Amino acid sequence: MSTGNMNLTLKVWRQKNNKTAGALVDYKLAEISPDMSFLEMFDVLNEQLINKGEEPVVFDHDCREGICGMCSMFINGRPHGPKDLVTTCQLHMRSFKDGDTIVVEPWRAAAFPVVKDLTVDRSAFDRVIAAGGFISVNTGNAQDANSLPIPKMQADAAFEAAACIGCGACVATCKNASAMLFVSAKISQLALLPQGQPERYRRVQSMVAQMDAEGFGNCTNTGACEAECPKGISLENIARMNRDFASAKFASEETV
Amino acid sequence: MSGFGNAFSSSIGKKFIMGATGIFLILFLIVHCGINALIFLNDGGLTFNIGAHFMATNWIIRAGEVVLMIGLLAHIFQALRLTLQNNKARPVKYAVNDGKANSKWYSRSMGLLGTLLLIFLIVHLSNFWVVSRFTGIPTVDANGHEDLYAVMKATFQNPLIVGLYVLSMISLCYHLLHGFASAFQTMGWNHSKYNGIIKGAGIWYSIIISILFAAMPIAFHFGFIQ
Ligand code: SF4
Numbered sequence: 001m002s003t004g005n006m007n008l009t010l011k012v013w014r015q016k017n018n019k020t021a022g023a024l025v026d027y028k029l030a031e032i033s034p035d036m037s038f039l040e041m042f043d044v045l046n047e048q049l050i051n052k053g054e055e056p057v058v059f060d061h062d063c064r065e066g067i068c069g070m071c072s073m074f075i076n077g078r079p080h081g082p083k084d085l086v087t088t089c090q091l092h093m094r095s096f097k098d099g100d101t102i103v104v105e106p107w108r109a110a111a112f113p114v115v116k117d118l119t120v121d122r123s124a125f126d127r128v129i130a131a132g133g134f135i136s137v138n139t140g141n142a143q144d145a146n147s148l149p150i151p152k153m154q155a156d157a158a159f160e161a162a163a164c165i166g167c168g169a170c171v172a173t174c175k176n177a178s179a180m181l182f183v184s185a186k187i188s189q190l191a192l193l194p195q196g197q198p199e200r201y202r203r204v205q206s207m208v209a210q211m212d213a214e215g216f217g218n219c220t221n222t223g224a225c226e227a228e229c230p231k232g233i234s235l236e237n238i239a240r241m242n243r244d245f246a247s248a249k250f251a252s253e254e255t256v
Numbered sequence: 257m258s259g260f261g262n263a264f265s266s267s268i269g270k271k272f273i274m275g276a277t278g279i280f281l282i283l284f285l286i287v288h289c290g291i292n293a294l295i296f297l298n299d300g301g302l303t304f305n306i307g308a309h310f311m312a313t314n315w316i317i318r319a320g321e322v323v324l325m326i327g328l329l330a331h332i333f334q335a336l337r338l339t340l341q342n343n344k345a346r347p348v349k350y351a352v353n354d355g356k357a358n359s360k361w362y363s364r365s366m367g368l369l370g371t372l373l374l375i376f377l378i379v380h381l382s383n384f385w386v387v388s389r390f391t392g393i394p395t396v397d398a399n400g401h402e403d404l405y406a407v408m409k410a411t412f413q414n415p416l417i418v419g420l421y422v423l424s425m426i427s428l429c430y431h432l433l434h435g436f437a438s439a440f441q442t443m444g445w446n447h448s449k450y451n452g453i454i455k456g457a458g459i460w461y462s463i464i465i466s467i468l469f470a471a472m473p474i475a476f477h478f479g480f481i482q
Pocket residue numbers: 163164165166167168169170171181182185228229230231232233
């Protein structure tokens with residue numbers, strides 16, 4: 001499979017499970033093609049390890065086309081590597097140079113415990129969604145989509161928030177391991193649309209409470225999340241969540 | 257839960273406290289800097305001492321001083337709590353973390369800058385506040401006002417104090433460069449019509465306030481004002 005001419009040194013985080021400590025382990029790779037994706041380069045590494053009878057590196061991935069949010073590698077100090085607006089699976093080896101040393105670590109946060117090697121448990125995100133990231137819809141025939149007029153700008157803003165794939169890069173890069181960007185995107189995508197209004201103020205309170213219960217850190221507005229998010233989720237969403245939270249706590253009757 | 261529920265104990269509520277006390281301190285600095293800048297009139301401190309006398313005797317100002325202390329302490333204690341919690345949120349650190357690729361160093365160092373400012377504040381308050389409120393200002397000026405100006409002049413003859421003040425104002429500048437705009441974002445004021453103004457005002461505010469404050473010990477020390 002290796003047909004290229006790049007020689008690389010990888011320093012990969014190996015950790016047996018949540019109970020044991022991990023460490024960076026060095027691997028040499030030869031003849032890597034610049035056209036490979038970062039994950040394909042890991043496939044080459046794992047084939048070599050398997051052929052040598054060693055344990056392959058465990059890492060998360062699914063779609064390999066930048067839409068599922070499963071891939072999650074902290075590469076040379078940045079989530080999803082050196083390029084902006086791409087996921088690890090969409091990162092190519094041409095973004096590196098022959099002879100490079102590449103350090104690969106898992107997302108690090110108390111709320112994302114390591115399962116094994118580079119795989120972390122992100123079910124904290126699922127529990128935040130379950131706490132309020134839904135709308136109530138009547139059963140029966142779906143109503144005509146145009147029966148609820150939505151201004152174009154509003155629809156676009158909701159769509160941009162909905163682009164969040166839940167990868168967790170925002171948490172991984174935040175110096176506080178805060179999940180504010182993710183949670184605010186998931187709140188905004190519903191708060192911006194008429195269908196999301198009935199639960200709007202209950203939702204923001206429940207989801208923020210769950211976020212805190214999961215042990216994510218507190219946001220200090222460094223902006224690192226926005227800069228590293230592969231989907232370009234904007235800090236505006238965090239400001240909107242803060243506004244909704246204040247409205248909910250100080251002006252709405254429904255305090256959760 | 258009833259009433260305001262966990263409004264202030266939640267992570268967003270804690271941000272509100274940081275932001276609100278921060279804005280309050282930003283407003284305080286304008287008043288503080290404005291009155292202190294009267295020393296640059298170079299009239300032997302007569303005008304400045306009138307201002308200082310008013311600030312020390314007016315009961316509204318004295319009541320405000322209590323609120324200021326509470327605000328300052330709230331800002332400091334909340335920051336300590338947040339920092340401890342945030343450290344717990346990432347128990348295992350990264351071997352390699354390229355912070356400069358995605359954020360400003362001073363945004364990531366608010367705790368460090370704030371700690372430097374706290375050390376400065378302890379020195380600063382013992383230099384002036386303790387003297388004017390408790391131990392007493394030794395002399396009076398030509399108008400019969402307590403001569404705080406003379407205390408400043410004497411204090412800033414010490415080059416170590418001048419150095420500490422100037423370095424601390426550099427810390428203040430960077431602390432404000434992040435804090436000013438950050439407070440607005442926390443309060444939910446992120447809007448394309450205002451973001452440019454907020455950012456610009458924050459930069460100008462931070463630079464002007466810090467330079468004016470830093471100029472005071474320098475001017476006394478090198479005798480630019482008498
Ligand atoms: S906000 Fe961005 S970085 Fe965070 S989970 Fe969503 S897509 Fe990933």
